């Protein structure tokens with residue numbers, strides 16, 4: 213696990229966008245695993261700018277997102293489908309048919325999850341998986357647990373995640389209680405993993421991810437075992453970590 217310390221959110225975002233665009237330039241038909249949340253927003257807008265300038269070309273890229281709230285339709289403004297269209301897909305030259313997000317509108321959890329697993333497997337798994345990290349160490353929506361999850365599955369969100377994510381909803385009651393998420397094993401199949409983190413609120417989770425025991429109580433800690441994982445985080449998010 214390599215750790216890249218950045219001065220602030222902007223610096224983190226630009227460096228992350230550099231890694232993603234390098235991947236696309238090196239392999240124009242690559243498979244990207246993408247993430248939602250507020251952390252990747254800066255990197256996505258940087259990619260939009262570079263795509264506009266012709267520096268990066270998404271026309272042959274395929275994408276697979278980590279997760280989606282269960283029970284939201286694709287055009288619900290709170291859905292991760294909508295988030296991805298608003299912040300990236302509709303603003304770059306990607307073929308929408310090559311973008312994939314778990315189908316939260318399918319009430320049949322087993323069917324929705326196994327279909328998503330099949331698609332990710334047939335795509336050969338991501339060349340590069342972008343990850344944010346939850347305050348409690350979750351990745352995707354893989355919450356602290358007693359074991360690491362495998363494939364895509366339906367999860368009950370923890371109170372702390374519901375609370376953290378409620379800032380993006382009008383009322384806390386509006387936050388869906390369940391989500392479909394790629395499993396930890398699937399995330400680990402990506403050939404490269406890029407974790408981004410910003411702000412003091414992530415300091416504890418980032419410390420546990422990088423230096424804690426590998427323990428499903430902090431799902432991100434398993435990334436220590438990945439052979440090609442880079443963490444790009446700002447000073448505040450790395451404030452509990454030793455300076456190396």
Ligand SMILES: N[C@@H]1[C@@H](O)[C@H](O)[C@@H](COP(=O)(O)O)O[C@@H]1O
Nearest residue numbers: 248249250251344345346352353
């Ligand atoms: N499912 C997403 C995660 O993929 C994301 O990493 C996390 C952190 O979000 P933020 O970047 O807004 O702090 O929130 C959500 O729960």
